[in-house]
Amino acid sequence: MLPAAVSIASRAGIGLRPSHYQAILAEAPAVSFLEVHSENFFGDGGQPLKYLARFREDYPISTHGVGLSLGSTDPLDSDHLGKLKRLVNAIDPVLVSEHLCWVGVNGRFLNDLLPLPYSEESLKHVVHRVGEIQDFLGRPILVENVSSYLEFVDSTIPEWEFVREVASRAGCQILLDVNNIYVNAVNHEFDALTFLDAIAPGSVGEIHLAGFQDTGELLIDTHGTAVCDEVWALYRYAITRFGKVPTLIEWDTDIPALDVLLAEADKANCILAAQETEVPRAA
Amino acid sequence: MLRDVQRAMADLLMAAETPDERTAGDLIRGGKLSAAHRLKVYRHNVFSNLRGALRDIFPVVNRIVGDAFFLHAADQFIRAAASRSGDLNRFGREWPAFLADYPHATELPYLPDVAKLEWAWHECFHAADAATLDLERLKSVAPDAYASLVFHLHPAVRLLASAYPVLRIWQVNQADFGGDMQLDWTRGGDTLMVRRDGGGSRGGVEVVIQSLTPGVHRFLCELQAQRALEPAAAAALETDREFILQEILLECVRHGVIIDFSREAA
Numbered sequence: 409m410l411p412a413a414v415s416i417a418s419r420a421g422i423g424l425r426p427s428h429y430q431a432i433l434a435e436a437p438a439v440s441f442l443e444v445h446s447e448n449f450f451g452d453g454g455q456p457l458k459y460l461a462r463f464r465e466d467y468p469i470s471t472h473g474v475g476l477s478l479g480s481t482d483p484l485d486s487d488h489l490g491k492l493k494r495l496v497n498a499i500d501p502v503l504v505s506e507h508l509c510w511v512g513v514n515g516r517f518l519n520d521l522l523p524l525p526y527s528e529e530s531l532k533h534v535v536h537r538v539g540e541i542q543d544f545l546g547r548p549i550l551v552e553n554v555s556s557y558l559e560f561v562d563s564t565i566p567e568w569e570f571v572r573e574v575a576s577r578a579g580c581q582i583l584l585d586v587n588n589i590y591v592n593a594v595n596h597e598f599d600a601l602t603f604l605d606a607i608a609p610g611s612v613g614e615i616h617l618a619g620f621q622d623t624g625e626l627l628i629d630t631h632g633t634a635v636c637d638e639v640w641a642l643y644r645y646a647i648t649r650f651g652k653v654p655t656l657i658e659w660d661t662d663i664p665a666l667d668v669l670l671a672e673a674d675k676a677n678c679i680l681a682a683q684e685t686e687v688p689r690a691a
Numbered sequence: 692m693l694r695d696v697q698r699a700m701a702d703l704l705m706a707a708e709t710p711d712e713r714t715a716g717d718l719i720r721g722g723k724l725s726a727a728h729r730l731k732v733y734r735h736n737v738f739s740n741l742r743g744a745l746r747d748i749f750p751v752v753n754r755i756v757g758d759a760f761f762l763h764a765a766d767q768f769i770r771a772a773a774s775r776s777g778d779l780n781r782f783g784r785e786w787p788a789f790l791a792d793y794p795h796a797t798e799l800p801y802l803p804d805v806a807k808l809e810w811a812w813h814e815c816f817h818a819a820d821a822a823t824l825d826l827e828r829l830k831s832v833a834p835d836a837y838a839s840l841v842f843h844l845h846p847a848v849r850l851l852a853s854a855y856p857v858l859r860i861w862q863v864n865q866a867d868f869g870g871d872m873q874l875d876w877t878r879g880g881d882t883l884m885v886r887r888d889g890g891g892s893r894g895g896v897e898v899v900i901q902s903l904t905p906g907v908h909r910f911l912c913e914l915q916a917q918r919a920l921e922p923a924a925a926a927a928l929e930t931d932r933e934f935i936l937q938e939i940l941l942e943c944v945r946h947g948v949i950i951d952f953s954r955e956a957a
Contacts, residue, residue, distance in 0.1 A: 447778040451817025452846065454887065455896035458820075475777025481694040488777050513697040517774040518704055519744070519782070520737045522697075529693050558729035559720045562696055597723065625724055626732060 416440040416468055416502055417652040420676035422669050423659060424469075429459055431666040436466065439673055441502055443470040443656050449499075450491040460499060468502035470614070470656070471495060472583075476541070477511035478551065479524045479534050489544055496545055503614055503654065505550040505583045506541070508534065508574065525560035526570040531577070538578035550613045551575070552583035555591040555620075555629035567592065568606035581613030584653075586646055590639050591620050591627040600642055604649060612650040617643060617676060618658040632661035635672060643676070647683045655680065703730055704737050705770055741769045744779040745786060749809045751864045752790070752802060764793055780817065783810060801855035808857050808900070811849035811885040815898045818847035818887075821950045829944065829952065836954070838921035842914045842943075843951040847887040847898075850912050854880040858902055882908035886948060895947075906931025907939055911948070919955045 421441035424432070432442075442463055449456050449471075463469065476488055496504055509521040524530045534551075542548055553571050575582045584607065593600035617640075619633030635643075635657070647653065657672045699718055703710045715726035742765045746753050753761045768789045774782045787806035796802050832840065851857075856874060858881050863872045881902060888899045903911070909930040913923035920936075927934045943949040 447780065450778050450780065452819035454815070454817050454820065454847065456817065458896050475779070477777050481697055485777060491778070510697060511777050512774070513694070513701050515775060516701060516705075517777055517782075518701060518737045519740045519774050519777070519779050520733065522700065522733065525693065525696050527693070533693060557732040558726070559722075560696060561716075561718060561720055562693075563720075625728070628732070 415652075416654040418680065420655045420657060420673040420680065421470065422657050422673055424463060425660070425663055426459075427663050428666045428669070432463070435666065437666070437670050439467070439670070441468040441470050441654065441656075443472050443503075443658075446471040446473040446492055446495055446504075447475045449495050450488075457498070464499055469499050470503035470505065470654075471499065471501045472552075473504075473506040474521065475511055475517075475519065476506050477517070478506050478508060478537055478541070479510035479530065480513050481510075481533065482513055482515065484537065484540055489541065493545055496547070503550060503583075504545065504547065505552055505614065507554050508551045508571065509554045521554045523554055523556040523558065523560070524570075525562035526567055527562055527564045531565075531570060531573055534574050535578040538574065538580050542578075542580065548580055550581045550583040551578075552585050552616065553588050553592075555585070555588040555595075555627075557595055557626050557628070559596060566598075566602075566606075568603040572606055572608060572611070575611045576608070582607060582611050583614040583616060584612045584646065584650070585616040585618070586642050587616065587618045587620060587635065587639050587658075588629060590636075590642055591629050594627045601645065604642065604646055607650075609650055612646075612653050615643065615646060615650075615653045615655045616658055617655065617672070618660075630661055631658045634668075635675070640675065640679070644679050647679055652680055652683050704734055705773075707770065709734070738766060738769060740779070741765070741774060741782060744782045748780075748783045748813045749786060749806055750866070751809055751861055752786075752806050754864045754866075755799065755802065755805065755860070756796075760795070764790070764795070767793070780813070783813075786810070801853070801857060801860060804851070804853035804855055804857045805860055807853075808851055808861055808883065808885070811851055812898050812900070815847040815849055815885050815887055818845075821845050821847075821947070823947045824944050824950050824952070826944060832952075838919065839955040840920045840952045841917055841955050842920065842923075842940075842949045843953070844911065844915050845886065845947055845950045848911070848915070848948055849885040850903075850908060850915060851883045851885065852880065852908060853883075857881050858883055858900055861900065884908070884911065884948070886946075888946070904931055904933070906934035910934065910936075910939060911943070914949070 419440040421443055422439050424442040424444050449460055507521050512518055551574060589600050589603045617635045618631045619635055621628045621630045655676045659669055712725055712727045715730045719726035719729055742762055745765050772785045787803045790796050790806050791803040856878055859874055882905050884901045884903050888895045888897050906927045910923055910927035913926050924936045
């Protein structure tokens, strides 16, 4: 039997990476959930799935996809989707998320989270695709706003409206990456609060926090450092607006010792503890 | 149209030459930074991700050739072979063949086989689990039916033959290798099996590389090609007069290399 459900909104979760497997097994840290990149568990068996099943005994698991290419105009990759479903059936994740981006076109994959032109055409396309995915998986998903370093000439609506409309029309939840909002606000010169204020309370099912790299010209979303003060401030604002939302600390490059990651999670825990209400109901 | 934007963007990301401002500006807004500069950030990210995937799967090739050579070759490969999946674990299948034809690698003729070994390791790492074969089931087969049995190998078994000592090359290029790096090139090539080990009724998860005699290698290759026991054993004996069928068969069942059998299709 799986452990009794504990609210995953009460404490932060952390990204699960192989370099921390042994430390997590040994220390059993009090994180509320572990998040993995879905594709790393697309294999038929072996060590990755064995470990994931082991962690599933102790923690709720969130599967976070980086390769489904939600926004691509290619047909959905049925093989990829089939593997995602197999994983979801095996692990029964507490959250299943994908990025609001495209990863390849014409059968050729760039394997990077490429932004969409934010237009009515893209919106209709993405809404339809989210529907296809949710129907196939038989459960709702969350879609994450991505960081970006460019805007397309074809963009006609602000990103925050696009994200809000995808959730509202497709009936999915938003995985709100607060770091990505901050990165984009600096890169494209808008007010991050405008973004947060545009998102409907009740539509946010998870929040991501991570660190970026400042090249002097752009902020690059590297997931390789601690969360910066500005992003913590935005997170506090987000929690006040959206209530206690399951929160995840992402750290994917230059991965530090587990303690460092847990210290970041504790910062989020303090902010969560100060907030009294659970996720407000959708208006 | 969205599709046109995505196709044009993909072309710009993969273009051998850095796109100029006019080309990039057709697609991307300028502003604080030029369109070409913004595009460059993505070109860098795309190639970093794909190079990183290759480096993760082929660390020994990387160690042998060094970072600069590896990155240069990787970039050529990324343009030539194109990733075909959103799952980066599937990128790199054609890397050994690419290295075999790569003009700058001709002085390292063993390199493609080292890459094949690393890809085999990668495949075994993710391959399916399987229960071991119950020896009692095998014992219940009538002796005269043995010759036509078809044995099934574990999904996490890969067989490899090389004219070069690739196992030794692989070993001395492990990050934690501390011994003598000397290689005896006169020793000849290798016949290898990559498989999983580590116990448990469903088979282990540790990937191991095992050196085989040419006879055993031949035998397992025949089994993998779904040849029945008799012709497989005959082929193995042809390769190696010392090949002892019963011993090898038992060993393979015990180590979970053989996991099942069926009667030959009539």
